[in-house]
Amino acid sequence: xxxxxxxxxxxxxxxxxxxxxxxxxxxxxxxxxxxxxxxxxxxxxxxxxxxxxxxxxxxxxxxxxxxxxxxxxxxxxxxxxxxxxxxxxxxxxxxxxxxxxxxxxxxxxxxxxxxxxxxxxxxxxxxxxxxxxxxxxxxxxxxxxxxxxxxxxxxxxxxxxxxxxxxxxxxxxxxxxxxxxxxxxxxxxxxxxxxxxxxxxxxxxxxxxxxxxxxxxxxxxxxxxxxxxxxxxxxxxxxxxxxxxxxxxxxxxxxxxxxxxxxxxxxxxxxxxxxxxxxxxxxxxxxxxxxxxxxxxxxxxxxxxxxxxxxxxxxxxxxxxxxxxxxxxxxxxxxxxxxxxxxxxxxxxxxxxxxxxxxxxxxxxxxxxxxxxxxxxxxxxxxxxxxxxxxxxxxxxxxxxxxxxxxxxxxxxxxxxxxxxxxxxxxxxxxxxxxxxxxxxxxxxxxxxxxxxxxxxxxxxxxxx
Amino acid sequence: xxxxxxxxxxxxxxxxxxxxxxxxxxxxxxxxxxxxxxxxxxxxxxxxxxxxxxxxxxxxxxxxxxxxxxxxxxxxxxxxxxxxxxxxxxxxxxxxxxxxxxxxxxxxxxxxxxxxxxxxxxxxxxxxxxxxxxxxxxxxxxxxxxxxxxxxxxxxxxxxxxxxxxxxxxxxxxxxxxxxxxxxxxxxxxxxxxxxxxxxxxxxxxxxxxxxxxxxxxxxxxxxxxxxxxxxxxxxxxxxxxxxxxxxxxxxxxxxxxxxxxxx
Numbered sequence: 223x224x225x226x227x228x229x230x231x232x233x234x235x236x237x238x239x240x241x242x243x244x245x246x247x248x249x250x251x252x253x254x255x256x257x258x259x260x261x262x263x264x265x266x267x268x269x270x271x272x273x274x275x276x277x278x279x280x281x282x283x284x285x286x287x288x289x290x291x292x293x294x295x296x297x298x299x300x301x302x303x304x305x306x307x308x309x310x311x312x313x314x315x316x317x318x319x320x321x322x323x324x325x326x327x328x329x330x331x332x333x334x335x336x337x338x339x340x341x342x343x344x345x346x347x348x349x350x351x352x353x354x355x356x357x358x359x360x361x362x363x364x365x366x367x368x369x370x371x372x373x374x375x376x377x378x379x380x381x382x383x384x385x386x387x388x389x390x391x392x393x394x395x396x397x398x399x400x401x402x403x404x405x406x407x408x409x410x411x412x413x414x415x416x417x418x419x420x421x422x423x424x425x426x427x428x429x430x431x432x433x434x435x436x437x438x439x440x441x442x443x444x445x446x447x448x449x450x451x452x453x454x455x456x457x458x459x460x461x462x463x464x465x466x467x468x469x470x471x472x473x474x475x476x477x478x479x480x481x482x483x484x485x486x487x488x489x490x491x492x493x494x495x496x497x498x499x500x501x502x503x504x505x506x507x508x509x510x511x512x513x514x515x516x517x518x519x520x521x522x523x524x525x526x527x528x529x530x531x532x533x534x535x536x537x538x539x540x541x542x543x544x545x546x547x548x549x550x551x552x553x554x555x556x557x558x559x560x561x562x563x564x565x566x567x568x569x570x571x572x573x574x575x576x577x578x579x580x581x582x583x584x585x586x587x588x589x590x591x592x593x594x595x596x597x598x599x600x601x602x603x604x605x606x607x608x609x610x611x612x613x614x615x616x617x618x619x620x621x622x623x624x625x626x627x628x629x630x631x632x633x634x635x636x637x638x639x640x641x642x643x644x645x646x647x648x649x650x651x652x653x654x655x656x657x658x659x660x661x662x663x664x665x666x667x668x669x670x671x672x673x674x675x676x677x678x679x680x681x682x683x684x685x686x687x
Numbered sequence: 688x689x690x691x692x693x694x695x696x697x698x699x700x701x702x703x704x705x706x707x708x709x710x711x712x713x714x715x716x717x718x719x720x721x722x723x724x725x726x727x728x729x730x731x732x733x734x735x736x737x738x739x740x741x742x743x744x745x746x747x748x749x750x751x752x753x754x755x756x757x758x759x760x761x762x763x764x765x766x767x768x769x770x771x772x773x774x775x776x777x778x779x780x781x782x783x784x785x786x787x788x789x790x791x792x793x794x795x796x797x798x799x800x801x802x803x804x805x806x807x808x809x810x811x812x813x814x815x816x817x818x819x820x821x822x823x824x825x826x827x828x829x830x831x832x833x834x835x836x837x838x839x840x841x842x843x844x845x846x847x848x849x850x851x852x853x854x855x856x857x858x859x860x861x862x863x864x865x866x867x868x869x870x871x872x873x874x875x876x877x878x879x880x881x882x883x884x885x886x887x888x889x890x891x892x893x894x895x896x897x898x899x900x901x902x903x904x905x906x907x908x909x910x911x912x913x914x915x916x917x918x919x920x921x922x923x924x925x926x927x928x929x930x931x932x933x934x935x936x937x938x939x940x941x942x943x944x945x946x947x948x949x950x951x
Contacts, residue, residue, distance in 0.1 A: 257881060257890060258867070260881065260890065261879060261894060271743050271745065273735075273927040273929070288772060290769075290770070333949075374949075379940075382945075391797075391799050421798070432940070432945055434940075439943050441944075491779065491789050494802065534802050536789075536802065536805075537804070538787065538804065539804050539806040541803065541804040570804065571804075572803065572804045572806065574807070575807060575810050575862060575886060618922075619736055619738070619811055619814045619815065619816070620813070620814035621744075621814070650744065651744050651745055652768040652769045684770070686768065686769035
């Protein structure tokens, strides 16, 4: 009986399996037919834009005017008083910025560009201009500058020349700077490390020689920089300045102060390297006491030598990067000039769809260190570190991009940190909006000890044309 | 000629119709892969990106391509929209599936060239429904093929072929678990396909809308890719190819980082 039942149940089971298999096959075929039927179900319910007629992607003329208009703002949600007593809570920035760029095709292989920008920040008028120092109003309320302005051409098949105000980026790092020493930065608002227009172009003469050798693209670059400009830092009375008063600066201005630089770059399949040398002015000034002058407390700039190297290596979804630089000529009152070695290592990971992860770390080691340097007026450690972590991900076919950035000064952020979370959304072609939050953690040493309680919400609207 | 040729839809040198010939699925795909997709090419591309609400964005690009032995090199520049104008993308696509491609991206807003590690090709190509994998050649040996039958599309006889990646690397890099392609029997052009996307259980429908012969080479001058989940259309890209030319006098150093930074 039991066996009969077993046999019966076995037959029933077999029939059930065969039936289920047939049903599954039929279902799978139905599913496949359903899927392939998707080609016939293509009516979008709206009119698809027709393509542009003709060869419209060619520039219509020998000139091209482009640019952007941007409205950006920030709101500080913590009460924060600057060193001079200005209360920065509430609306901190409401800036209208216009950027214009004219590109010219002068002749075959010869181009020119002139770019300019200007902004007006109405936050100061809204909040009351009387609350701010003259330096803040001068630097932050209304500003304009000629940006890049150059002529670029081919002297020979393997020789290019570029003359004028321009930007030269050395090195591989995204967020931290080791080899990238030539162009000064606009540091007035810390945390903008990956923002366009952060670099200040300089007047240069650059000659590049190119050659294909050993299956690699080689480039030898020689640069002379007669225009000396320095980084723009937070001014007295601003939210990121620890100073109560500004000090006079001794800036090099003569033609003999011209900077010189050279680089050799080789790009191969899967890896590349570069060698760099520069004789340049340190963009960050240092304190100097000169009793022979009426204002003995001054800021001066050191002339530095640098030799360095950098490289990339890719494997699968990983990109590894490294930079090293030896710099000599850092001055300190009452002490001999000192040298420093800066090392950067990092990686980028592209293995997640539409995601990029970047991690970089630097250590800067000062030789012949003296303990007194940790105190006023230099506040310099023998070894100082920075770590930058960045996460970017795009959504909705690159309509939305989300970025997370963490910069730690000191291994554990003890000397300060910045955290920025932001999202940018493309409303339509060339029109985008963005919003985010920036958190600042103050450090133990000046000037980063003034970063605290500067957290802010940020937003922007940008139209490019 | 990377872009359209690599879409597996564009160019085929006519070997003559072979309706009576009995071919296996793999032999058909070998002929698709072996087709002449031209060399030293230039073209203007226009992509219309359409979201599920019908909002449309337009990307115009200028591209150049050439073959170096079995490898392919291409350089693409954005022409519009204005915020990405002159952004450039240089690719060396190696035939050897074990060798990573080389890719560089030039960002004019930052005046910066970035090397990119390119192993993962499942990401969106310039915001479109095409992925980088769609724009690259697929290694034949990394797939198992099955001839599912024959059909007719727009009056043309086609083979229906299923391709399943058999290596983890291929699955990982393309993000696809399966693909069914419709190959025209007269010219070996893939005129239609549906791909199963692992992430999000989505389907991608590819269709050629216009096929032309240029300099004796078949070119898809209009096509679209639609991404769907179930019955819902998530996004669609219409791609137009204009001014397609082959055998152009392109200098060797066009496919270089030097040119990438100079612009088109």
